Amino acid sequence: MLRRQDVGHRVVVRRIVGVTPDRTLYTDALGELVDLTDTDLTIATAKGTVKVPLREVHRAKRVPPARRPPARDVIDLELAANAAWPAPVQARLGGWILRAAGNWTGRANSALAVGDPDRTLEAAIDAVAEWYVAHGQRPLINAPMPLAAPVNAALDARGWTSRPLTLVQTTLLSPLVSRLEARTDLPPVELADTPGDDWYAMVAEHKGTLPADAVRILTGTEEVVFAQVRDAGGELLAVARGAVTDPGRWLGVSLLQTAPAARRRGIAQQVVRALAQWAAQHNATRAYLQVEERNTPAVTLYGRIGFCTHHTYLTREAPL
Template sequence: MLRRQDVGHRVVVRRIVGVSQDRPLFTDALGELVELTETDLTLATAKGTLRVPLKDVHRAKRVPAARRPPAAEVAALELAANDGWPAPVQARLGAWILRSAGGWTGRANSALAVGDPDRTLDAAIDAVERWYAARGQRPLVNAPMPLAAPVNAALDARGWTSRPLTLVQTARVPGLLESLPVRDDLPPVELADSPTDDWYAMVAEHKGTLPAMAKQVLTGVPVAVFAHVRDEDGDLLAVARGAVSGPDRWLGMALVQTAPAARRRGLAAHVMRAVAGWAMQQGSARAYLQVEERNTAAVALYRKLGFRTHHTYLTREAPV
């Protein structure tokens, strides 16, 4: 049977669709597992999204993807993402990166377990616990899969828990521009080098109160853009942030948000297209974003735009 670690990967599901002459009838479905709950699983297939009750599943397993990214590629993307979401306080533990941003977002307040920590795993985890305890923070570890499978096993043995699985998804920037429609019927997207007060306010509605360190995370990237869409009265309808980082000039898309009263108008795609166009001018050819696998609406939207899961990660929490 499938596990949460299989979310974001290609799987085949054999399910029961009926009974004939007292014998069950089966059909197979192949696709990307986008959600797994206690009662259902959801696949993104070539024909669309398919939700299957677990009671109807006869067998299910992960199957090889057309191409699994090499470990070095996963590590490079994680390091680029770290540069695109930079914690103000960082320290090295061998190749691991210890990060703190006053508790704002898991990414900026977790140890990135990529590479060799230059000591045994148990000693590395001890060091992580001491570093965060000294800052009055609960220790967190960001464990990319399958790269950090040994780290996850060691954390399991010590009773660490997991936050919801996160999908790291990628797409070609030129492909995004082709798939994202030009919307002349919507207000234009304004691109700025720094956020406005109401941009911060809209982000805070989703991410919680923004401490000073949060603003350092958002603005601490040399090549970044902040997208705004306003109505004719000047009220903010949608926002997004783009950041180009790493030797390969990855575009990191984040904080794509729409005002509640303005949803279902295509504004999210509208701001993403503007950010993708800006990134092309910065020499970026590939984009990534990070989305929780349980956010099925966002996963479905990003799939429609051409994003596919590159790898996944778990944010692990130390026992209280």
């Protein structure tokens, strides 16, 4: 049977779906283990998320990942993403990065567990907890999977909980632009060096009130751009943020939002296209984004335009 430390890994589950006089009927599910409780397990498969009661599980085991990126690639992408979302307070614990930003977003307020923390794993977790308590925050650890599987296992043993699984998805810029044809029937995408008040207001609808630390994160990257789409009357229809960072000259796409009345018209795809063109002018060659696995509409959209999951991560929370 699977254990908590298998969350974030690729697994296969044989499920009992029926019993006849002659035999027991089974079906198999292959995918990433998203959650495991005392009663159910949840798998993200190619056809969607599947929740299986444990009483129906005949067999279950971890299997090798379909396409496991090299550890160095995962680390470099996580470092590029950290540079694109710069927490105003940062410290080093060997290769780990401790980050604080007044509790605005998990990314900016969690320890990034990549590389060697220069001490035993147990001592590293203790040091993370002490640092966040000293900063008046609940300790969080961002654990990329499967790279940080030992970290997740150690946190399981300590009773740390998990936030929803996040997919880190990537694509090449040139094919992305080619797939997204320019649309003349839609309002144009405007790119600005700084966000306006209504841009902030639309982001706040999704992310909550934006404190001063949020503004520092959003504007704290050297190569950053803010996209917006307006209707003929000047009403804001969509926003997004793009940042190009090293290592690897990655475009990070974040905060892509469309007003409810403007959805399913292709506006979001045009925003991504505009960001990709801008990033190519800044010598970027690849793009990434981070999306919760449970956000089915967004995952479907990104898959349709060519994004694939590079790796995943779990944000782990210390017990209260």
